Amino acid sequence: MKKTFILSALLFAGTFAHAESKWTCYRYVGGEPTGGVVYVYASNKEEATRKALEKYKQLGYRVDSVNCK
Numbered sequence: 001m002k003k004t005f006i007l008s009a010l011l012f013a014g015t016f017a018h019a020e021s022k023w024t025c026y027r028y029v030g031g032e033p034t035g036g037v038v039y040v041y042a043s044n045k046e047e048a049t050r051k052a053l054e055k056y057k058q059l060g061y062r063v064d065s066v067n068c069k
Helices: 002-017 045-059
Strands: 021-029 032-042 065-068
Touching: 021 045, 032 045, 032 065, 045 065
Parallel strands: none
Antiparallel strands: 021 032, 021 065
């Protein structure tokens, strides 16, 4: 019983270790912020940046880079 409980707790904790967070990403054109913002869910900053770039391009916005926080 105790081993089952410990195993269940570890599996449950592992689920949250890979949970995605909400990131706020700002658009930059020519090195200057444009005031635009998109929200993405990602596990890390690199993934958030990639998703934000994709989202801006789908929206038809010009974007040179993004900064996600």
